[in-house]
Structures are given as C-alpha cells and as structure tokens.
Amino acid sequence: DADVTQTPRNRITKTGKRIMLECSQTKGHDRMYWYRQDPGLGLQLIYYSFDVKDINKGEISDGYSVSRQAQAKFSLSLESAIPNQTALYFCATSDPGQGAGDEQFFGPGTRLTVL
Amino acid sequence: AQSVAQPEDQVNVAEGNPLTVKCTYSVSGNPYLFWYVQYPNRGLQFLLKYITGDNLVKGSYGFEAEFNKSQTSFHLKKPSALVSDSALYFCAVRGGMYSGGGADGLTFGKGTHLIIQP
Secondary structure, three states, X not given: OOOEEEEOXXXXXXXXOOEXXXXXXOOOOOEEXXXXXXXXXXXXXXXXXXXXXXXXXXXXXXXXXXXXXXXXXXXEEEOOOOHHHOEEEEEEEEOHHHHHHOXXXXXXXXXXXXX | XXXXXXXXXXXEEEOOOOEEEOOEEEXXXXXXXXEEEEOXXXXXXXXXXXXXXXXXXXXXXXXXXXXXXXXXXXXXXXXXXXXXXOEEEEEXXXXXXXXXXXXXXXEEOOOEEEEEEO
C-alpha cells in the first residue's frame, strides 16, 4: 500500500550493529504497529502505538525498541542485532474509529539479514 | 490468550473450481476475524472481516468467508478460482476485549499457500 512506506526495503548488517527501520504513513491513522514475519510462523506483533504518547509491547518485544516521532512516523530499532532477528518486518496502521474491528493497512516490508 | 490455526500449509485447486482455505480460532469474548492476502514481495492486503451480523461476509476479489461460532471457524471461500488468486493467505483474530495477541494487535495464523493450477 503506497500510503504506508518503509525504509530501507532491504538491509544486510552484522551481529552487534544498531539498526533502525522507519515507517511513514499518509493515511492519518493514529494506530501503528510493527510485526515480524518468519517463514511458517505467520506474523508476530513486536510493538504497537495508539498515538504519539502511547507505546505498548507486543508478543516479542525483547531486543527491540520503538519511537513514535509523530503521528505519521513509527521507527523500530534493534539495539544490537543478532542473527535470529533475520526476518521480514512489516509496519501497519489502522483507524481507531472502527474500534476493535479496524482492519490494518500494511507497508511493503523491510527484509533484514543479520550476519 | 487468543490463537489462530490454519491447518493446511498449502491448498491446490484447479482454475475454475471452488476453493476453501480453512481457519479456526480461539479467543475470549466475541471474535473480530480477518483475512489478509500476501502476494510475493508485497505487504499484506486486507480481504474481508467479520465483526457481527450476517455469518457470510463478502470481501474483495470475489472472496467470501463464513463465520461459524459453534465450530469456531472462519473459512475463506471463492466459487471459481483464478490463477491470479495464487498467493499466501492469512487468517487473523482479535478478541472483543482486546485479550491476547500483545493486547491489541492481531494474532495471525501461520498462513496457507494457495496455488491455482491452470
């Protein structure tokens, strides 16, 4: 979805390096999410944010941190990357006006490889 | 905690035949159920959702899904498959009381590869 963009699209890094993945959206949504996708495991929630002042841990937040710089921007950081963080990372947004039935809109993903 | 099961890693269907991709769920309270599709090298795209009301939900690209509360299922269906339907399909659930799945995010199944053969 062109309304949700992620940078970079691909990144190869080394163990121990700090990495930041960025997500921007033009949908005007308050809610933003970070997921990782591993083959055969579906998507797992890392962090989510209801607004600029609200950050919440997901299922697998260890080793990750996030920053909500503005309504439109939500960054994911790996403070010290390790090989098992090699995965496809997705950012998503949703409109809270629909309550719990809000569908999420996903970015194109960032493929991260940690050597 | 909420969970989703997609029992088939892969489903093969001949073009023109009906297709079904299975999904069962477990959640506290009333479920909010979703289907997403992922094409190669793309993000997930929303197909349809069930919140309340009619058990048969219609969505994008001719897909529909049937909510069955007694069987805790939400199977995705299409009457006539197209080769272009070949993709990875994910079922997802969120509990009505925001239970599980990291409290508010969706809990996804592992995905089912749908392959439509010409």
